[in-house]
Amino acid sequence: MVADAALRADLVVVGAGVAGLTAAVRAAESGLAVIVLNKGSGWRPDDPAPNTATYFAQGGIAVVEPSNAEDSVALHTRDTVVAGAGLTDPAATESILSEGHAAVSALVSWGAHFDIGDDGRFLRTREGGHSVRRIIHAGGDATGAQVQRSLAVRALAQPTITVLDESYAQQILQDQHGTAVGVRVGRSGGSFRDILAPTVILATGGVGHLYAATTNPLGSTGDGIALAHRAGAAVSDMEFIQFHPTMLYRPGQRGRRTLITEALRGEGARLVDSEGNSVTEGVHPLGDLAPRDVVANAVGAAMARTGHRCVYLDARHIADFGRRFPTVTAGVAAIGIDPTTDLIPVVPGAHYLCGGVVTDTEGATTVPGLFAAGEVARTGLHGANRLASNSLLEGLVMGLRVARAAAGRAGHPDASRPDVATELDAPVAPRRDLQDRMSASAALSRDHSGLMALADHLDAVPRRPLLDGADHEDAALTATARLVVAGALARKESRGCHHRVDYPEASAPIAG
Numbered sequence: 422m423v424a425d426a427a428l429r430a431d432l433v434v435v436g437a438g439v440a441g442l443t444a445a446v447r448a449a450e451s452g453l454a455v456i457v458l459n460k461g462s463g464w465r466p467d468d469p470a471p472n473t474a475t476y477f478a479q480g481g482i483a484v485v486e487p488s489n490a491e492d493s494v495a496l497h498t499r500d501t502v503v504a505g506a507g508l509t510d511p512a513a514t515e516s517i518l519s520e521g522h523a524a525v526s527a528l529v530s531w532g533a534h535f536d537i538g539d540d541g542r543f544l545r546t547r548e549g550g551h552s553v554r555r556i557i558h559a560g561g562d563a564t565g566a567q568v569q570r571s572l573a574v575r576a577l578a579q580p581t582i583t584v585l586d587e588s589y590a591q592q593i594l595q596d597q598h599g600t601a602v603g604v605r606v607g608r609s610g611g612s613f614r615d616i617l618a619p620t621v622i623l624a625t626g627g628v629g630h631l632y633a634a635t636t637n638p639l640g641s642t643g644d645g646i647a648l649a650h651r652a653g654a655a656v657s658d659m660e661f662i663q664f665h666p667t668m669l670y671r672p673g674q675r676g677r678r679t680l681i682t683e684a685l686r687g688e689g690a691r692l693v694d695s696e697g698n699s700v701t702e703g704v705h706p707l708g709d710l711a712p713r714d715v716v717a718n719a720v721g722a723a724m725a726r727t728g729h730r731c732v733y734l735d736a737r738h739i740a741d742f743g744r745r746f747p748t749v750t751a752g753v754a755a756i757g758i759d760p761t762t763d764l765i766p767v768v769p770g771a772h773y774l775c776g777g778v779v780t781d782t783e784g785a786t787t788v789p790g791l792f793a794a795g796e797v798a799r800t801g802l803h804g805a806n807r808l809a810s811n812s813l814l815e816g817l818v819m820g821l822r823v824a825r826a827a828a829g830r831a832g833h834p835d836a837s838r839p840d841v842a843t844e845l846d847a848p849v850a851p852r853r854d855l856q857d858r859m860s861a862s863a864a865l866s867r868d869h870s871g872l873m874a875l876a877d878h879l880d881a882v883p884r885r886p887l888l889d890g891a892d893h894e895d896a897a898l899t900a901t902a903r904l905v906v907a908g909a910l911a912r913k914e915s916r917g918c919h920h921r922v923d924y925p926e927a928s929a930p931i932a933g
Contacts, residue, residue, distance in 0.1 A: 480684045869923055
């Protein structure tokens with residue numbers, strides 16, 4: 422491998438979704454020189470599908486409006502804690518949610534536009550697990566696209582932000598004391614370069630492509646988890662991978678599938694099985710608006726009961742469907758479905774990592790100088806199951822917080838050039854085989870025998886050199902899969918989005 426000249430910055434951000442770009446913009450506005458690593462191609466205002474999960478978020482942002490007498494941060498916190506099935510950190514949750522309105526206001530000041538009613542206030546919908554309508558949205562069901570575009574335009578306008586496209590982080594650079602001092606970056610053509618900075622922020626998103634079918638874009642390969650773990654950072658709660666109850670069913674399709682937003686159920690859509698019976702009746706008091714783990718398991722049970730490969734979402738009675746849900750309308754039209762006259766076939770799909778790199782409420786990991794924000798981080802907000810539409814909120818709030826931390830660290834001494842190997846090797850499982858095995862044994866339902874067989878298989882995966890971006894992604898997926906399986910084996914209970922069929926009950930009562 423050929424080393425290009427090293428670069429220096431005050432901050433290097435790995436990832437270009439909501440958390441990463443929020444951090445980059447705020448840090449640049451504080452006077453920092455920022456380098457953003459974007460694994461995908463360069464972003465353009467007319468780009469139809471950037472390679473970030475943020476872009477594909479449909480439902481919206483859960484945020485309490487201070488003037489709303491029906492809502493409060495305390496109520497939002499309670500809903501979040503209940504959804505988290507006993508593992509949510511109430512103090513961290515209240516801390517993050519309390520800054521939601523300010524974070525959304527900052528986003529609006531940077532150019533984001535949300536749907537507004539005749540009274541000039543945000544339009545709001547309701548999703549699973551929420552007591553009230555508190556989800557703001559943009560373009561009907563294109564909230565993530567609005568957030569991504571607004572942040573990208575703002576970031577590209579900052580003269581102190583440099584975006585390196587088609588670049589992937591190979592490893593965290595550390596000094597002799599273990600402090601993070603930069604990132605080694607791979608480039609197309611096999612070259613690499615070091616970026617030296619006193620602060621590194623991981624904002625790499627999730628792990629959806631551990632599975633054969635997911636709502637996540639192609640770049641969601643667990644990169645940040647693998648980078649942090651290799652650097653010695655604590656990682657926790659990896660067994661809690663949320664499967665969204667309503668991913669569009671397309672026979673035989675692999676990779677990213679269309680998400681059918683939960684907001685449809687917030688507007689009255691019903692889940693029914695192949696015989697027309699309610700999927701969630703008698704399962705939970707909130708029915709189709711129960712927390713996602715409850716609904717996803719109910720869908721799985723309905724499919725097992727009927728022997729059918731999917732269930733259906735009946736949204737035929739929703740008025741003005743095409744205007745309110747243009748993204749869903751376009752997505753289902755691709756398979757010949759008209760949601761005003763047809764049922765929408767859906768199945769659960771790998772959607773969101775609730776655990777991740779352990780951080781405090783300022784985004785600091787257990788490795789000095791290394792921070793994490795967004796889906797890659799485990800702040801304590803999500804517990805065993807994420808409450809709908811808390812993800813974009815967390816990305817905005819924690820993006821602002823890690824930028825503030827980076828500003829406080831500007832000028833810290835860093836290493837001249839850490840002594841690291843120029844050639845990396847790691848266990849690498851073939852991606853398709855890994856996805857099939859994870860889908861069979863570590864997905865919506867797990868048991869000891871399946872997990873043990875998977876663990877044995879992963880332990881036997883051979884090491885090989887990592888020569889390009891695809892190798893690093895496959896190595897990250899392999900490392901992440903081992904963490905997920907280890908966590909799933911260790912947790913001998915069913916809780917939140919971790920369901921052990923051989924341990925169907927929680928080991929202790931779940932509050933709420």
